[in-house]
Amino acid sequence: MLRTTIRKRFVSTQTPFSHPPPSKLKPNITTTELLTQLGYIRQANAGLTHWLPLGLQTLRNIEDIIHFRLKQAGCIEVSLSSISSSSIWQATNRWENNELFKLANNNNNGKDKDGNASSEFCLAATAEEEVTELVKKYCKSYRRLPLIVYQMNRKYRNEQRPRSGLLRGREFVMKDAYSFDIDSESALKSFELMNEVYYKIFKDFKLDFIKANADSGSIGGDLSYEWHFAGESGEDTLFVCDNTEECGAAANIEKLHPLRENEQAKCADEASARYMLSTEGDLVAVYYPKGRSLNLKFIESEDLVDIDPRWADKSAEKVLNKFQTNNEDGTEMQFKNVVRLMDKQIQPGTKLPDFPIDFSRSRMTTFENLDLVEAQEGDLCSSCNGKGHLKVKKGIEVGHTFYLGTKYSEPLNASYIDHLGKRKFYEMGCYGIGVSRLVGAIADLTRDKLGLRWPAKIAPLQLSIITATDPKPQVTKLIERLQEQRDMLFEVDTSTLGMGGKLMKSKKMGIPLQMIIGENNFPLVEIELRGQRFPTDNGEYEYLKKFEEKKDEWQWSILEDKGTEKHLVHIDFADQVIPLLLKDM
Known part of the structure; x- marks a missing residue:
């Protein structure tokens, strides 16, 4: 309760850190x-x-x-x-992670017992x-x-x-x-x-x-x-089965194997090849259908060869040059091996690219019928055994x-x-x-061309009260009643902006509701919706039930103006209408 009271007292769009937003946003402005x-x-x-x-x-x-x-x-x-000690990270083999911020120990001038620099903690x-x-x-x-x-x-x-x-x-x-x-x-x-x-x-x-x-x-x-x-601005690629009634499975691109059976598992006409080095310095040649994308995670999961991560994404020229040079221990190329990994659609009828170097087949090992390529839109879903197709979502x-x-x-x-x-x-x-x-x-995901558009539970304020003149006694009483609603945060905009400026500022900030108290219709007040409506699980909006019951008593009417939903209600009942509207937003 105390925390809510403190927030109500200090949260406002009118702080030393804020200023009236411009009337128009820059084009292509990032979030x-x-x-x-x-x-x-x-x-x-x-x-x-x-x-x-x-x-x-x-x-x-x-x-x-x-x-x-x-x-x-x-x-x-x-x-x-x-701050965490390096000893426990070393025990789990995670200390060498290059994403850790490591802290030097200031004891003994930051040196260990042998005089070497020591980093013993991380953030x-x-x-x-x-x-x-x-x-x-x-x-x-x-x-x-x-x-x-x-x-x-x-x-x-x-x-x-x-x-x-x-x-x-x-x-x-x-x-x-x-x-x-x-x-x-x-x-x-x-x-x-x-x-x-x-x-x-x-x-x-x-x-x-x-x-x-x-x-x-x-x-x-x-x-x-x-x-x-889910949103088009997302950086991750997901696959979702369109068979929503029986399946609806979802997976990220690194996890999902496409179902390639029957017509989808037919022999590929032509193969692409990718070359990598193993941790032993052997050449790994991976063959997969031309036009598909290789998935390194799937190669790792086959547990047939350990790929050296330093040589997993280098060009074929660099990999082959490295393979054909002597190892640091003096091992010559003829004593190295070639491991060939064949995707399941690489079959005897598939045209393979010429092997890029002259190499003895006696030192070649081939593994066939492997699942090595990423899913792509339209593939059959493996989770429901091909009853649905995969759709890409961001x-x-x-x-x-x-x-x-x-x-x-x-x-x-x-x-x-x-x-x-x-x-x-x-x-x-x-x-x-x-x-x-x-x-x-x-x-x-919720912003639009005008600005932010927060869901009500997340918005820093749920309501802006915009008045044309000094508050009347009825307005003061309304504010007092709103203050008793501990689960709602609101502000009375006292800035020097005009009515239009205050309204536009509130909308840009993403505040779900704006209550406009003017002179013309008083004691009716106007409540504009900025936020989006989210129906309940049964597809209904709860405020509509109350509207049918109380519209006459509360002098409550609903209208739409240029795509904006507005509610007119008597000021004595505004504090009851506002929570009803917020519940679906």
Whole structure:
């Protein structure tokens, strides 16, 4: 309650950090520039963000939605240090990650016992290591499990090329949660619980979202889902099955194998070739249908050869030149091997490119019938055995859930005593949401040519009150009644702008409702809708039920003016109409 009161007192579009936005936005203005221009954020440097009052309130509104759903599910909130010791990152083989900000130890002038420079800490990019170390100190018995803990704080990642403003920064606000269980069966239950929580969280934001099968990447684990907002401005490519009644499966491009059977698995007319080097210095020649795209993740998953990442995307000329030179240990080319990987559509009738070097076939190994190419739009869906076709959608990733198993508990020796007195490692899961990323993503997907257009729960203010003259006693009483509604933030615009300027400013800021109190129609007031309408699950708008019941008593009428929905209502009942309108926005 106190926090709400403090916010009401200080959140306003009229702060030292804001100024009246221009009447017209620049063409092709980015969302980051728009948020900056409207006084929500300020980019201190590339990838670093200052949160100004309006942006901070928006961020906190998003945090509140996430907090509510996590605590509803029984998750326990903690807050870990942002500085983490290198020792635990070394134990899990993640210390060499070049995205970590590493801190020099100032003790002994920053040198170790041998006089070498030492880096012993990092700024936390994520907290699998630290939270595992924490929990193992307290949960030494199976009786204290299962456990799900979470935190919401700043994380740090040394992005080499930070871009897209809030979507990819060096410092960001993240919600990260971690589950600890006694066995894989219990861990999967926690994993499913957290996915249900995520569904509710993203449902609360009222935007279209997609849960997609995903590659676990550097976090690890055997099972993971990405959570995306669907939108053409998204940087990720997703495939969704159009068989929505029976399937509707979704996956990112790194995870989904197309179903290539019957006519789609026929012999390719011509093959493309790509050359790489293995970690042993052997040449890897990959053949796949011309016109398709190769997926390196699929090559790795076949577990036939270890590709040297340094030579995975070099030109054929550079790879072949390297292969034909002696290794550092003096190994000559004739003592090296060639591994040929053939996609399943590369068959005896396929025209292969000439092999680029003269090489003995006795040292060639060929693996056939492999699934090596990315899906493309129109492919049959493998999840429903070809009953549907794959459609491409763009998405902005805003969350990720992982089932980890014992990936972190084993190297960190994090264990508990089970009911038989035996020591066992925790089975774990981890669950992230990019909180500051959500601000950028939601702003990007809901904005229009006029400016921002926040959903009501997320907007820093839900209502702007615009008056033509000094407030009348009835207006003062209305403001007092609105102040009693603790779940709504509003402002009375007292700036020196005219009525039109105040209205335009509020709309650009993305505030869902503007209430205009003029002289002509008083005591009727006009409420304009800036926000979008989101129907309930049954497809209805709740305010309409009340409208039919109270329109005469409240002198409530609805009209449309140049595409803008407006409500006229007697001022004595405006405080009852406003929450009804906000509920669907």
